[in-house]
Amino acid sequence: xxRQKIKLAKIEIKNHLxxxxxxxxxxxxxxxxxxxxLCGVExxxxxxxxxGKVFSxxxxxxxxxxxxxxxxxxxxxxSSTAFHLLDAHRISSIRDLNMQLSQILNEIEVQRKRGExxxxxxKNSQIQNWWEAPVNELVFHDLEQLRDAMxxxxxxxxxxxxxxxxPTTFFDSNNVGVFDQYExxxxxxxxxxxxxxxxxxxxxxCHGFF
Amino acid sequence: xxxxxxxxxxxxxxxxxKATFKKRKKGLMKKVSELSTLCGIDTCAIIYSPYESQPxxxxxxxxxxxxxxxxxxMPEMEQSKKxxxxxxxxxxxxxxxxxxxxxxxxxxxxxxxxxxxxQCLTGKGLENLMMADxxxxxxxxxxxxxxxxxxxxxxxxxxxxxxxxxxxxPPPPRPPPEAxxxxxxxxHLLQEQKPAVGLTMDAMQRPQWFxxxxxxxxxxxxxxxxxxxxxxxxxxxxxxxxxxxxNAFFP
Numbered sequence: 001x002x003r004q005k006i007k008l009a010k011i012e013i014k015n016h017l018x019x020x021x022x023x024x025x026x027x028x029x030x031x032x033x034x035x036x037x038l039c040g041v042e043x044x045x046x047x048x049x050x051x052g053k054v055f056s057x058x059x060x061x062x063x064x065x066x067x068x069x070x071x072x073x074x075x076x077x078x079s080s081t082a083f084h085l086l087d088a089h090r091i092s093s094i095r096d097l098n099m100q101l102s103q104i105l106n107e108i109e110v111q112r113k114r115g116e117x118x119x120x121x122x123k124n125s126q127i128q129n130w131w132e133a134p135v136n137e138l139v140f141h142d143l144e145q146l147r148d149a150m151x152x153x154x155x156x157x158x159x160x161x162x163x164x165x166x167p168t169t170f171f172d173s174n175n176v177g178v179f180d181q182y183e184x185x186x187x188x189x190x191x192x193x194x195x196x197x198x199x200x201x202x203x204x205x206c207h208g209f210f
Numbered sequence: 211x212x213x214x215x216x217x218x219x220x221x222x223x224x225x226x227x228k229a230t231f232k233k234r235k236k237g238l239m240k241k242v243s244e245l246s247t248l249c250g251i252d253t254c255a256i257i258y259s260p261y262e263s264q265p266x267x268x269x270x271x272x273x274x275x276x277x278x279x280x281x282x283x284m285p286e287m288e289q290s291k292k293x294x295x296x297x298x299x300x301x302x303x304x305x306x307x308x309x310x311x312x313x314x315x316x317x318x319x320x321x322x323x324x325x326x327x328x329q330c331l332t333g334k335g336l337e338n339l340m341m342a343d344x345x346x347x348x349x350x351x352x353x354x355x356x357x358x359x360x361x362x363x364x365x366x367x368x369x370x371x372x373x374x375x376x377x378x379x380p381p382p383p384r385p386p387p388e389a390x391x392x393x394x395x396x397x398h399l400l401q402e403q404k405p406a407v408g409l410t411m412d413a414m415q416r417p418q419w420f421x422x423x424x425x426x427x428x429x430x431x432x433x434x435x436x437x438x439x440x441x442x443x444x445x446x447x448x449x450x451x452x453x454x455x456x457n458a459f460f461p
Contacts (some may be wrong), residue, residue: 010250022250039231042258055292097300104307111314118321135357154412160336161344
């Protein structure tokens with residue numbers, strides 16, 4: 001948020017002007033929306049962009065406010081029952097939407113703080129552990145060690161993934177599958193699970209959550 | 211400026227509502243005016259309230275007519291393209307906020323898995339990781355390895371790698387180094403333990419090569435004990451934590 005004092009004159013740098021317009025227009029509509037919710041008033045705001053496009057905000061909608069301003073449809077009786085029902089429904093939707101928005105904004109804040117905490121932990125551990133430094137800062141010798149360690153871990157991850165999906169399959173020292181001793185074998189679908197594929201491919205990781 | 215967080219709901223108290231209306235309406239008009247001046251654009255505002263029979267406007271009635279006429283001159287499609295009411299406006303904000311949240315989750319997830327990766331590199335076991343975590347861990351390892359290989363190639367091209375200091379002494383005979391230094395040559399990949407029949411893979415016990423690696427006194431600092439590592443470790447057995455990972459994906 002800019003805490004600089006703004007000179008109240010047309011912004012000279014075109015890029016700044018665009019950015020300012022975008023932010024302030026959004027903020028303006030947000031304030032208008034809040035005013036409508038808090039005080040139950042009817043509003044219209046029309047804004048032309050520097051590029052000549054037009055943005056408008058209206059409660060209940062832009063058209064009805066414009067018509068009202070031009071005094072069209074004077075027969076609309078603001079206190080009719082039907083009007084109230086429509087109003088009530090609209091107000092309740094908006095209340096729900098506002099709640100939904102609030103929740104998401106709160107969650108963003110929670111996650112942002114979590115991100116900061118994780119970042120702090122990372123920085124602390126980088127001080128103590130050379131292998132956590134950025135790759136470009138490592139010397140050749142250390143890079144090779146790290147590479148080997150990671151390759152090893154990768155193999156182990158593949159193994160573990162296989163284990164997780166095939167928990168009862170294990171091999172004796174002759175690499176004979178235990179199930180070979182029995183009548184029933186795991187079904188083909190099971191054996192061909194993606195974890196088995198990952199094990200054989202070694203590079204079969206999907207993006208998961210990234 | 212009020213420091214209390216205002217609940218976004220209709221103010222039922224009549225006088226409080228009227229007071230809020232006056233303040234906020236004034237602020238809104240000021241913002242409209244600033245927008246117009248700073249960006250050199252045309253704009254107008256119309257506010258109907260139960261407190262006045264006539265609407266309150268900015269800049270003035272004439273100005274409003276002018277802007278409205280300008281508005282009406284535009285093709286219908288252009289008028290409605292960026293037109294919103296409260297509902298659609300809030301929906302837009304929800305969509306944007308959801309995207310932001312998704313992005314933040316993704317970043318946090320990457321940070322977490324990075325932490326897991328370093329813990330596993332220093333000996334923590336993989337047993338408590340769920341499939342999703344293993345998947346992400348594997349992906350992250352791939353990413354890191356890509357970078358490492360690239361960097362190794364770069365270094366090989368620009369300068370041949372200097373032999374690690376602990377290597378065998380050069381031809382002219384020299385007194386042997388003081389303490390037996392662990393050399394690169396001593397590092398060996400994990401010897402896979404032969405699992406006894408009936409055991410699940412227990413190869414995650416701290417491997418010998420790793421202890422050597424950790425004790426390697428070349429340029430980097432030494433880890434004194436695993437006490438360091440323990441402080442930093444995530445609790446894998448925290449069920450809530452694991453659940454969070456597996457449900458981390460937000461639609």
